[in-house]
Amino acid sequence: MNSAASGEKIKALALVSSGLDSLLAARITQSLGIEVLGVHFSIRFNPLLEDAGTRLTRLFEPFSLPVRVVDISEDFLKVVLEPEHGYGKGVNPCIDCKIFMFRSAKALMEETGSRFLVTGEVPGQRPMSQMIPTLLHIEKEGGLRGLIVRPLGAHCLPESIPEKEGWIDRGSLYGVQGRSRKEQVVLAEKFGIRNFPQPAGGCILTDPQYAARARILFRNRGRAAIRAADMKLLRLGRHIWPGPGLHVIVGRDMKENNVLESFRAGRWCFEAAGIEGPLVLADGIAGEEDIRLAAGITARYIGRKYEGPFRIVFQGPGRSGEIEAVRLDERLVESWRI
Numbered sequence: 001m002n003s004a005a006s007g008e009k010i011k012a013l014a015l016v017s018s019g020l021d022s023l024l025a026a027r028i029t030q031s032l033g034i035e036v037l038g039v040h041f042s043i044r045f046n047p048l049l050e051d052a053g054t055r056l057t058r059l060f061e062p063f064s065l066p067v068r069v070v071d072i073s074e075d076f077l078k079v080v081l082e083p084e085h086g087y088g089k090g091v092n093p094c095i096d097c098k099i100f101m102f103r104s105a106k107a108l109m110e111e112t113g114s115r116f117l118v119t120g121e122v123p124g125q126r127p128m129s130q131m132i133p134t135l136l137h138i139e140k141e142g143g144l145r146g147l148i149v150r151p152l153g154a155h156c157l158p159e160s161i162p163e164k165e166g167w168i169d170r171g172s173l174y175g176v177q178g179r180s181r182k183e184q185v186v187l188a189e190k191f192g193i194r195n196f197p198q199p200a201g202g203c204i205l206t207d208p209q210y211a212a213r214a215r216i217l218f219r220n221r222g223r224a225a226i227r228a229a230d231m232k233l234l235r236l237g238r239h240i241w242p243g244p245g246l247h248v249i250v251g252r253d254m255k256e257n258n259v260l261e262s263f264r265a266g267r268w269c270f271e272a273a274g275i276e277g278p279l280v281l282a283d284g285i286a287g288e289e290d291i292r293l294a295a296g297i298t299a300r301y302i303g304r305k306y307e308g309p310f311r312i313v314f315q316g317p318g319r320s321g322e323i324e325a326v327r328l329d330e331r332l333v334e335s336w337r338i
Contacts, residue, residue, distance in 0.1 A: 010167050011035045012149070013114040015105055016067060018055045020184055020196045021120030021152060026065055027191045028151040029118045032172055036118065038067035039108055041101050043076050045231045046204045047259055059197070070108075073228040076100060080205065080231070081223045090211035091218075092203055094129040095138060102142025116147045116162040123153045123177045132157065152176040152184070204235060213239050213338050220244045221283075233263055233281070240297055240336045245284040248294055250301050252278070268316035270298040275310070277302040285316055295325035300333050 014026040016038040030036045038060055042052045056067045079100050083093030105117050123132050135157070139148050146161040149168055154160075155175030163170040176183045188196050204210055213234045217226065220241065236259060238250040251257040257279040268291075270280040280298045285291060295312040302310060308326045 009033070009035050011037065011112065011114045012116050012118050012162075012168075013105060013109050013112060014038045014065075014118040015101060016040050016056065016060070016120075018052070018059060018197055019120065020181075020188060020193070021122060021125075023059055023120070023193060023196065024184060024187055024191065025118050025120040025151045026060070027063055027193065028173065028187075029149070029168065030063065030065060031191065032168055034168060036065055037112055037114065038065055039105060040067055040069045041076075041104060042069050042071045042073070044071060044073045045228070046235045047232045047262075048235060048255075063192075068108075070104070072100075072104060073231075077226070077228050077231065081218070081226060088128045088206060090206040090208065091214045092128075092205035092211075094126070095134065098129055098138045099141045102138065102144050102148075106143050115167055116149055116160070117144055118149050118151065120152060121150045123150075123156045125177075125179055149173075152187075210234055216241060216338050217247070220247070229263060233260075236260060236263075237278075237281075238301070239338045240333060241338060242293055242297075242336045245286060246290050246293065247283045248297050249281045250278045250297065251280070266317065268294065268314060270294050270312055270314045272298065272302050272306075273311040273313045273322060275302065275306050277306075277310075282316075291323060292325070293328075295323045296328040297333060299325040299327045300330065302327070 012029055012034050014022065014029065014036050016022040016026060017040065026036050026038055040052055040056055053069045056069065060067050079093055079096045080091060083096040085093065085095035088094050102117070109117060121130055121135060123130060123135065129138065139145055149160050149162050150157060151173045153176050154170060154173035156177045159170060162168045217230060217234065233249060236249065236256055237252055240248040240250065242248070249260070251260050260279045260281055263281060268282040268285045270282065271277060278298065278301045280294065282294045285294065291314060295314065298312050299308055299310045309324050311322055312325045313322050314320065
């Protein structure tokens with residue numbers, strides 16, 4: 001049933017995340033004697049998130065399921081900035097995201113000799129991208145029409161080519177649909193998955209605060225000038241826009257300060273001299289007034305145990321120095337904050 005005429009074992013590529021559904025889909029496929037390779041397309045717009053390779057190894061290694069992690073942040077940025085099918089409630093281009101991933105998976109299928117793609121999609125689970133007509137549209141646009149097997153929801157969907165050809169047994173697949181996870185929990189026990197992750201906040205692009213910051217960034221800077229590093233920075237710190245040109249990011253604690261350090265290149269940096277305080281990054285500094293403004297914002301977030309005025313050290317493209325600053329009015333700074 002699951003072998004080619006030559007006796008060669010059938011291979012499948014599984015699109016995986018750190019969630020239960022994709023792990024279940026891969027395990028179900030593996031249990032039918034198919035050689036499964038997982039691929040995780042990493043979009044690193046959240047620099048505070050644990051490394052994808054570490055998370056996935058912890059989940060998939062106990063089942064001898066190898067996973068390849070491919071960082072697509074730079075290429076995917078084009079999809080985020082100009083989605084053909086629009087956004088969800090945030091800046092999440094869910095339909096275009098899936099199409100992009102399927103096209104990327106198709107190239108990897110050819111490279112690895114995989115006959116079909118496996119996903120953990122469940123019909124009706126997500127309103128934008130997992131209604132049945134949308135699932136089929138995405139499949140077609142991704143260049144994989146008929147070549148995607150969704151083991152959890154297969155019985156709710158048209159028969160795929162792998163099922164018709166007998167590469168995978170349709171009778172061993174399932175008919176899960178909707179948003180309830182009761183059936184997945186039962187299946188997890190059946191397939192020996194006990195330490196599975198609970199549903200988390202989901203894609204960072206759906207987060208309301210992140211989306212608000214992204215919309216301001218798109219409007220003020222212009223989409224053509226935005227890079228993947230800019231999208232990562234939206235997850236960090238306090239974001240302050242005194243005007244359309246000046247963007248100031250203030251670290252909230254030592255952990256964020258440490259992460260912000262890796263984004264210093266090409267940006268203006270402001271820090272208090274000789275005392276504890278935030279690391280502040282700025283884009284769009286146009287002259288002395290902007291330097292004084294960014295220094296005043298830096299002073300605003302220095303701990304109250306210190307009294308001003310403060311010496312603020314700054315460094316930017318082609319220039320560095322020190323300036324005296326007092327705390328800017330809290331209400332004014334808050335009015336600029338996104």
